Amino acid sequence: MIALLIRDLRLAVRAGGGFGLALAFFLITCTLVPFGVGPEGGTLSRIAPGILWVGALLSCLLSLDRIFALDHEDGSLDLLATSPLPLEGVVAIKALAHWLVTGLPLALAAPIFGLLLHLPGPAYVTLVLSLLIGTPALSMLGAFGAAVTVGLRRGGLLLSLLVLPLYIPTLIFGAEAVRRSAAAAETTTPLVLLAAITLFTLALVPFAAAAALRVNLR
Amino acid sequence: MSLWEYANPTKFMRTSGAVLPFVVAAAVLSCAGGIIWGLSVPDDYRQGSTIKILFIHVPAALMAINVWLMMLVASPIWIIRRHHVSALAAKAAAPIGAVMTLIALITGAVWGQPMWGTWWEWDPRLTSFLVLFLFYLGYIALWASVEDADSAADLTGVLCLVGSVFALLSRYATLFWNQGLHQGASLSVAPGERMSAVYRYPLYLTMLGFFLLFLALLLIRTRTEIRRRRLAALLARENRA
Numbered sequence: 001m002i003a004l005l006i007r008d009l010r011l012a013v014r015a016g017g018g019f020g021l022a023l024a025f026f027l028i029t030c031t032l033v034p035f036g037v038g039p040e041g042g043t044l045s046r047i048a049p050g051i052l053w054v055g056a057l058l059s060c061l062l063s064l065d066r067i068f069a070l071d072h073e074d075g076s077l078d079l080l081a082t083s084p085l086p087l088e089g090v091v092a093i094k095a096l097a098h099w100l101v102t103g104l105p106l107a108l109a110a111p112i113f114g115l116l117l118h119l120p121g122p123a124y125v126t127l128v129l130s131l132l133i134g135t136p137a138l139s140m141l142g143a144f145g146a147a148v149t150v151g152l153r154r155g156g157l158l159l160s161l162l163v164l165p166l167y168i169p170t171l172i173f174g175a176e177a178v179r180r181s182a183a184a185a186e187t188t189t190p191l192v193l194l195a196a197i198t199l200f201t202l203a204l205v206p207f208a209a210a211a212a213l214r215v216n217l218r
Numbered sequence: 219m220s221l222w223e224y225a226n227p228t229k230f231m232r233t234s235g236a237v238l239p240f241v242v243a244a245a246v247l248s249c250a251g252g253i254i255w256g257l258s259v260p261d262d263y264r265q266g267s268t269i270k271i272l273f274i275h276v277p278a279a280l281m282a283i284n285v286w287l288m289m290l291v292a293s294p295i296w297i298i299r300r301h302h303v304s305a306l307a308a309k310a311a312a313p314i315g316a317v318m319t320l321i322a323l324i325t326g327a328v329w330g331q332p333m334w335g336t337w338w339e340w341d342p343r344l345t346s347f348l349v350l351f352l353f354y355l356g357y358i359a360l361w362a363s364v365e366d367a368d369s370a371a372d373l374t375g376v377l378c379l380v381g382s383v384f385a386l387l388s389r390y391a392t393l394f395w396n397q398g399l400h401q402g403a404s405l406s407v408a409p410g411e412r413m414s415a416v417y418r419y420p421l422y423l424t425m426l427g428f429f430l431l432f433l434a435l436l437l438i439r440t441r442t443e444i445r446r447r448r449l450a451a452l453l454a455r456e457n458r459a
């Protein structure tokens with residue numbers, strides 16, 4: 001499992017594209033928003049929590065199809081499926097690798113983007129915390145979507161249609177936590193619920209994703 | 219008579235063919251009766267004549283959820299027991315459910331404009347219906363894009379199971395996110411909130427009518443799917459020969 005993780009990380013970093021792309025996309029999203037809504041600090045800081053979370057969501061979505069597509073093309077996915085490692089484990093590791101190269105950098109870089117959007121002072125810690133808690137669920141659900149669409153020729157668009165509705169609960173609690181802390185309110189409840197969704201996703205979705213992969217490898 | 223007998227398409231075709239005319243007739247009668255009755259009720263003292271939208275809106279909303287529930291039951295039956303008719307029924311049900319959701323959303327908007335002064339409000343119930351509609355769209359799109367029929371049934375089945383969990387989560391998450399305008403249960407049994415009998419009985423009739431309508435459409439669409447599958451098998455055989 002460790003070997004698979006290291007292999008996936010190496011591929012992601014060396015093959016280019018996936019690693020920096022999500023961050024660059026996030027930056028562009030945050031740059032475009034002020035052009036859309038105007039540069040007034042008040043408006044921006046009011047919508048910043050939502051924009052940051054939606055931006056993180058979309059940047060996560062961007063690299064999802066790479067989770068399985070390349071391995072499916074060159075046949076290594078079949079090898080992984082016949083290896084002693086259970087397919088559920090493969091899915092979990094691949095989601096972890098995806099999170100390490102997209103979710104984690106996003107969460108760590110988010111304060112800079114918050115600065116661009118005039119995010120109110122007390123919200124920075126919650127922003128990082130909520131992204132750290134929430135993005136693993138995004139990667140795991142994305143792995144499920146990628147597993148469902150792996151054999152399809154034009155899976156990309158379908159993938160977003162399938163995965164984005166699944167992201168709604170995570171988005172609600174994540175953005176709510178940041179919004180509450182921006183208003184200097186108590187944030188434990190949304191953060192705990194966010195963590196609950198992430199844990200639930202991590203526990204059960206690998207099975208669904210592995211089932212979908214088995215169908216696609218048949 | 220058991221569910222498993224009808225895994226045989228021939229048997230299903232025979233029985234459903236025999237039942238279908240009666241279901242269609244009953245659906246037409248109860249829908250038409252309920253709606254005509256509903257249109258003839260007196261105006262509500264607060265809502266005025268807009269209360270008549272209720273007789274479409276509530277049954278459509280009810281069926282929008284129940285169709286998804288039916289798909290949720292049909293999917294594991296296919297995944298676990300390879301019940302082909304069950305998979306085809308789930309496929310046939312999805313567009314009906316999507317249309318029911320759309321009807322509920324549109325009639326709700328038409329009612330909301332004079333009553334709440336807005337076509338759309340990010341209210342938990344409204345939002346979760348929109349989310350449900352998105353789930354229907356994803357499900358239908360996945361059926362349409364996978365070529366191999368059995369794989370498509372498997373993948374959509376898994377999607378239906380996962381989607382149900384997250385649709386439910388979204389339902390309660392939106393409750394946390396925004397407190398809404400929409401009233402609670404429409405058919406509350408609590409004495410003080412109970413709807414007047416003038417409105418309740420026609421509503422029951424249209425609810426029955428919409429259920430029968432769904433059943434009739436489901437049978438017709440499932441029969442079409444079976445015929446389409448047979449046709450594909452015949453064409454494949456011809457190509458081989």
